[in-house]
């Protein structure tokens with residue numbers, strides 16, 4: 001190396017030092033700076049390679065720098081980036097058509113994040129509650145969501161989230177949110193009153209620990225919402241776009257919501273959020289109903305992001321990646337369950353497709369680890385990226401394009417770390 005070149009370790013440190021001086025320190029980041037990615041492999045500033053089994057919280061659904069997405073971005077970048085929603089653009093319509101084709105026939109509103117998409121759904125529910133006041137005094141507005149849920153960090157999405165650590169300190173909170181136990185239909189039924197307007201749930205609870213509901217749960221919610229004229233909102237920010245082995249989580253149970261919210265995978269690494277509304281409720285957001293736009297955003301639906309979203313669906317379909325996720329997910333689940341038979345550090349393996357949670361029992365590790373975070377760190381040291389939530393639940397959610405040998409080598413290391 002010449003005197004003018006920066007050594008890899010120095011480069012990492014420089015990036016961290018500059019971060020520490022310039023950035024708001026909202027995140028507890030690892031002392032690693034990622035600089036390159038291809039498929040399910042990442043490379044950091046020191047040249048170390050990682051097998052990525054978490055894909056940036058599942059968002060890099062086609063892996064890093066997928067050639068079709070790179071080509072799409074390059075092509076679109078030379079045509080048009082952004083004009084605002086006073087005009088029609090073809091990529092936006094193409095993305096919306098794909099969501100209706102692979103999900104359910106509806107109308108998509110595009111925004112930037114999961115929180116944003118949920119706010120769109122909550123506001124739509126309020127419009128329904130103002131129009132259909134029922135026995136309420138000033139219009140129905142209360143939303144039932146579940147304990148342990150996560151719906152985002154904006155006002156509205158934050159209050160809907162069933163985890164106090166997300167909203168504590170930010171009071172006064174917006175009114176009208178009640179949280180009930182996940183996977184408990186009678187808890188939802190008891191919480192419905194004259195003011196209730198919507199039920200908001202994740203088909204599989206993600207940040208809460210990858211909790212899969214009983215088979216009748218979503219259908220039961222559908223029945224309750226129909227009976228009480230409530231808007232059924234499925235937050236599919238994690239479960240959307242193929243990770244669970246169906247395009248959307250609700251398809252596992254064949255239950256169609258009134259509104260589905262998307263983010264993460266639907267942008268493939270770009271900031272895309274979607275509030276997808278069934279025809280029954282679509283007129284609530286139709287500007288002609290109100291004489292002006294009641295919900296809008298400047299950059300939502302920009303051409304670059306939308307071209308990427310449309311291509312993601314094309315590639316998922318062309319390469320049959322969703323059924324592949326189902327098959328691979330079953331193989332991993334079987335493998336981890338076999339491992340658990342002789343290794344009591346694993347209490348349960350949950351999830352569907354390539355969205356899996358592995359609940360640990362650190363007390364069975366003989367003091368080798370105290371939490372899921374310790375296991376994540378040990379895996380990272382050995383070049384494998386996974387995640388932990390709720391303290392002891394490991395999350396595995398690789399890209400749907402993950403190479404089989406990457407999966408095998410990655411899981412070998414995860415099991416090695418658990419064995420000690």
Ligand SMILES: Cc1ncc(COP(=O)(O)O)c(C=O)c1O
Pocket residue numbers: 112113114115116118150151152153202206207235236237238263264
């Ligand atoms: C189910 C669910 N909904 C909403 C969100 C919020 O998404 P975003 O971080 O894009 O605002 C998340 C983020 O993890 C999520 O898991």
